[in-house]
Amino acid sequence: xxxxxxxxxSILALTLRLSTPLIFAALAGLYSERSGIFDISLEGKMLIGxxxxxxxASASGSAWIGLLAGIVSTxxxxxxxxxxxxxxxxxxxxxxxxxxxxxxxxTVILGQAWYGQGGRTPFLSGAARFGTIDLPxxxxxxxxxxxGPLYANVLSGQSLLVYVAFLMVPxxxxxxxxxxxxxxxxxxxxxxxxxxTAGVSVPWLRYRAVIICGVLTGFAGTYMSVAQSAGFxxxxxxxxxxxxxxxxxxxxxxxVPVMFACLLFGxxxxxxxxxxxxxxxxxxxxxxxxxxxxxxxxxxILLAGFVGRPSPPKAGGVPYVKER
Amino acid sequence: MADPAIELINIDKSFGAVRANKSxxxxxxxxxxxxxxxxxxxxxxxxxxxIYGFYQADAGEIRVGGRKVSISDxxxxxxxxxxxxxxxxxxxxxxxxxxNVMLGAEQSPLLxxxxxxxxxxxxxxxxxxxxxxxxxxxxxxxPVGLQQRVEILKALYRGADILILDEPTGVLxxxxxxxxxxxxxxxxxxxxxxxxxxHKLREIMAITDAVSVMRRGEIVATVKTAETNAGAxxxxxxxxxxxxHVDKGxxxxxxxxxxxxxxxxxxxxxxxxxxxxSFEVRAGEIVGIAGVAGNGQSELLEALSGIRRAEAGSVxxxxxxxxxxxxxxxGALRAMGLAHxxxxxHHMGLVLPFSESENAILGYHRDADLGRGVFLDPAxxxxxxAREIEDFDIRPPDCRLKTSNxxxxxxxxxxxxxxxxxxxxxxxxGQPTRGVDVGAIEFIHRRIVAMRDAGKAILLVSxxxxxxxxxxDRILVMFAGRIVGERGPETSENExxxxxxxxxxxxxxx
Numbered sequence: 001x002x003x004x005x006x007x008x009x010s011i012l013a014l015t016l017r018l019s020t021p022l023i024f025a026a027l028a029g030l031y032s033e034r035s036g037i038f039d040i041s042l043e044g045k046m047l048i049g050x051x052x053x054x055x056x057a058s059a060s061g062s063a064w065i066g067l068l069a070g071i072v073s074t075x076x077x078x079x080x081x082x083x084x085x086x087x088x089x090x091x092x093x094x095x096x097x098x099x100x101x102x103x104x105x106x107t108v109i110l111g112q113a114w115y116g117q118g119g120r121t122p123f124l125s126g127a128a129r130f131g132t133i134d135l136p137x138x139x140x141x142x143x144x145x146x147x148g149p150l151y152a153n154v155l156s157g158q159s160l161l162v163y164v165a166f167l168m169v170p171x172x173x174x175x176x177x178x179x180x181x182x183x184x185x186x187x188x189x190x191x192x193x194x195x196x197t198a199g200v201s202v203p204w205l206r207y208r209a210v211i212i213c214g215v216l217t218g219f220a221g222t223y224m225s226v227a228q229s230a231g232f233x234x235x236x237x238x239x240x241x242x243x244x245x246x247x248x249x250x251x252x253x254x255x256v257p258v259m260f261a262c263l264l265f266g267x268x269x270x271x272x273x274x275x276x277x278x279x280x281x282x283x284x285x286x287x288x289x290x291x292x293x294x295x296x297x298x299x300x301i302l303l304a305g306f307v308g309r310p311s312p313p314k315a316g317g318v319p320y321v322k323e324r
Numbered sequence: 325m326a327d328p329a330i331e332l333i334n335i336d337k338s339f340g341a342v343r344a345n346k347s348x349x350x351x352x353x354x355x356x357x358x359x360x361x362x363x364x365x366x367x368x369x370x371x372x373x374x375i376y377g378f379y380q381a382d383a384g385e386i387r388v389g390g391r392k393v394s395i396s397d398x399x400x401x402x403x404x405x406x407x408x409x410x411x412x413x414x415x416x417x418x419x420x421x422x423x424n425v426m427l428g429a430e431q432s433p434l435l436x437x438x439x440x441x442x443x444x445x446x447x448x449x450x451x452x453x454x455x456x457x458x459x460x461x462x463x464x465x466x467p468v469g470l471q472q473r474v475e476i477l478k479a480l481y482r483g484a485d486i487l488i489l490d491e492p493t494g495v496l497x498x499x500x501x502x503x504x505x506x507x508x509x510x511x512x513x514x515x516x517x518x519x520x521x522x523h524k525l526r527e528i529m530a531i532t533d534a535v536s537v538m539r540r541g542e543i544v545a546t547v548k549t550a551e552t553n554a555g556a557x558x559x560x561x562x563x564x565x566x567x568x569h570v571d572k573g574x575x576x577x578x579x580x581x582x583x584x585x586x587x588x589x590x591x592x593x594x595x596x597x598x599x600x601x602s603f604e605v606r607a608g609e610i611v612g613i614a615g616v617a618g619n620g621q622s623e624l625l626e627a628l629s630g631i632r633r634a635e636a637g638s639v640x641x642x643x644x645x646x647x648x649x650x651x652x653x654x655g656a657l658r659a660m661g662l663a664h665x666x667x668x669x670h671h672m673g674l675v676l677p678f679s680e681s682e683n684a685i686l687g688y689h690r691d692a693d694l695g696r697g698v699f700l701d702p703a704x705x706x707x708x709x710a711r712e713i714e715d716f717d718i719r720p721p722d723c724r725l726k727t728s729n730x731x732x733x734x735x736x737x738x739x740x741x742x743x744x745x746x747x748x749x750x751x752x753x754g755q756p757t758r759g760v761d762v763g764a765i766e767f768i769h770r771r772i773v774a775m776r777d778a779g780k781a782i783l784l785v786s787x788x789x790x791x792x793x794x795x796x797d798r799i800l801v802m803f804a805g806r807i808v809g810e811r812g813p814e815t816s817e818n819e820x821x822x823x824x825x826x827x828x829x830x831x832x833x834x
Contacts, residue, residue, distance in 0.1 A: 177435075178434060178435055178436065179433060179434055179435060180430040180432065180433050180434070180435060180438075181433070182435075183423060183426070183427060183430065183435060184427065184428075186416070186419075187416045187419065187423075187427050190416045190417060190418060190419070191414070191415065191416045191417070193412075193414055194414040194415055194416050194424075194427065195427065195428065196398070197376075197378070197398055197408070197410065197414045198398070198414070198427050198428025198429070199397060199398040199399035199402055199428050200427075200428045311418075314417070322378070
């Protein structure tokens with residue numbers, strides 16, 4: 001029993017860590033898509049953010065400079081998508097796909113050119129990484145049954161960025177539903193003509209959404225290379241951008257459901273890691289490949305309409321052209 | 325003479341080589357309802373977009389309340405007191421009424437304060453103008469008439485003194501339109517100025533004080549409504565004399581071509597839309613079905629044309645039993661001699677991105693003379709399209725042009741030509757002149773009567789009571805899925821209107 005509970009807390013703690021980049025990325029997608037700009041390039045942006053934050057962190061020795069570099073790089077990268085989709089009214093899926101290819105290639109080439117380690121960046125340690133934070137009284141309450149270990153071992157002792165990610169969820173909800181910017185953002189994704197005739201600039205709103213998307217994917221990438229790992233590996237995002245996209249659709253573009261969807265994918269990921277080689281009652285030894293495939297299988301099932309009809313922003317993917 | 329609310333002086337606007345507005349001079353007096361009529365493409369909407377700051381004029385000047393203003397974007401228009409109710413509502417469907425009203429006029433970065441202000445203001449507007457609407461209702465769940473009211477409220481909330489309405493009745497039922505006119509009259513009484521853009525002459529005659537007629541980008545006349553009439557306006561719009569009434573002799577009904585018995589149809593929501601309907605259509609007569617939109621006419625047409633399965637009943641077409649319950653194949657019905665002009669040409673009648681010639685053969689593309697085996701013969705297709713273009717005077721006469729580039733009236737002619745040129749025995753026609761210009765309406769009506777005179781059986785569904793009355797030889801009134809009365813074409817509009825509103829047959833006759 002004792003052992004099982006310890007295993008449970010460790011799976012839950014891992015779930016929070018694994019959900020964090022998904023939450024950042026899915027919320028990033030939420031801002032962009034709610035404004036009417038479909039963003040399939042979350043994956044590429046995370047990769048860019050992870051790479052440049054690791055580079056900056058290793059060069060400067062500061063995780064914070066790494067974060068800054070990650071955010072700036074993803075904003076610039078995202079603006080390419082904005083320029084293609086908003087100003088030049090291009091096809092958003094094509095632009096996003098192209099950017100994913102660019103990100104995958106660029107990070108490896110630059111990494112190889114600069115460090116010659118097959119796309120890896122140097123190992124980060126000390127202040128160049130985001131360490132863990134102990135919440136107040138974590139040690140004191142650790143002895144309390146059930147709640148104590150959950151607080152001390154699951155909630156406490158995570159990276160700062162984990163807490164930031166979870167705080168972003170209510171913040172996003174508040175921005176979306178309680179501020180003028182949020183009202184206009186939701187409106188421009190549904191009916192840009194209504195926003196335009198109300199005297200509000202459609203492109204400027206959408207550019208701001210794309211920039212916020214860049215900031216959040218910058219956090220996602222930085223978390224992966226500077227907090228979760230100690231450096232950048234080629235293709236280290238491994239499809240998490242797409243899973244975040246799936247979570248966003250599954251959650252019907254709503255902030256709080258987005259968090260739960262990301263937690264669901266996170267727990268599957270955590271189980272995949274913890275259950276490798278473990279033997280379960282009835283099933284016997286679980287095949288590693290099966291467990292690792294679970295999040296992706298879930299993605300397919302969810303997106304195949306298992307969750308009812310998603311209702312995406314109506315003007316999503318459609319460039320706005322002023323017309324009568 | 326009253327003070328001008330808005331004056332346009334020598335406004336010019338070109339799109340490429342097309343001059344949409346040529347030296348427009350217009351003066352609208354304060355506290356009046358000013359109509360602007362013209363055919364589609366006459367430049368009405370362009371002119372209004374210039375007033376609203378959506379486009380900038382190439383030359384000319386706009387004065388609001390005597391002061392020159394340069395309306396560079398909608399914000400300037402709004403702050404000058406100009407409000408616009410667009411033909412296609414500028415509403416966010418999944419927003420509440422409050423959210424829609426405050427969008428763009430929130431006044432502070434946080435919403436909470438603004439929401440209360442909008443709520444108070446809506447209450448005041450509701451009290452003063454009889455504009456009742458639930459502020460917390462989600463817009464997409466409101467009927468169209470109320471959605472339009474939200475648009476009006478949006479403009480009034482922003483302090484509009486000059487209200488521009490672009491084709492406001494196109495989507496409204498007659499009752500909703502009447503209510504709108506009451507609201508407009510009341511706004512006028514309060515000193516607001518209203519500009520009403522329409523191509524329906526009846527509306528102009530009913531509520532405007534003055535009217536300007538536009539043709540090919542120019543204002544060809546501005547007259548006091550009291551000093552003109554519909555015929556004169558139609559002539560000014562089209563540039564030639566137009567017959568507003570259909571010239572037709574008495575019908576000579578022959579054999580029964582279409583016989584419908586006890587037909588019932590449910591829609592996708594499982595609601596019974598057609599309820600035990602029986603009637604027949606004979607050769608050489610036009611049977612009109614009158615009714616407010618949504619009373620089962622659409623479902624009836626769909627069931628008869630084989631697009632929708634019926635729940636019960638039987639249909640005899642040209643002495644052959646067809647099974648409406650199992651659903652007949654529309655292609656087979658067409659081969660038997662049934663043609664169908666669907667109510668909504670954009671959704672069912674045409675594929676807009678296709679060329680004219682492709683649309684001219686849709687549904688008839690298997691005709692032997694159009695090709696061999698799986699191949700179409702492009703020359704034969706073009707020949708047929710060219711013939712239809714000539715017969716129906718479709719403009720521009722270019723069968724390679726994309727269908728979306730044709731005007732509404734010409735698109736409708738493409739559908740009518742396709743269905744009528746195959747010389748069907750029975751013709752089902754839904755809303756033959758919806759969104760069609762006066763000149764084209766006259767043409768379409770003449771062709772329908774000509775088919776009747778050639779001995780064809782015609783079933784006409786229209787929400788335009790005038791159209792039903794002037795074309796039909798017999799009128800069936802549908803209400804809530806049932807046929808609630810049969811009348812002759814000489815029946816008064818009032819009596820038909822009562823039947824359409826569900827008043828029983830006897831009461832209506834009294």
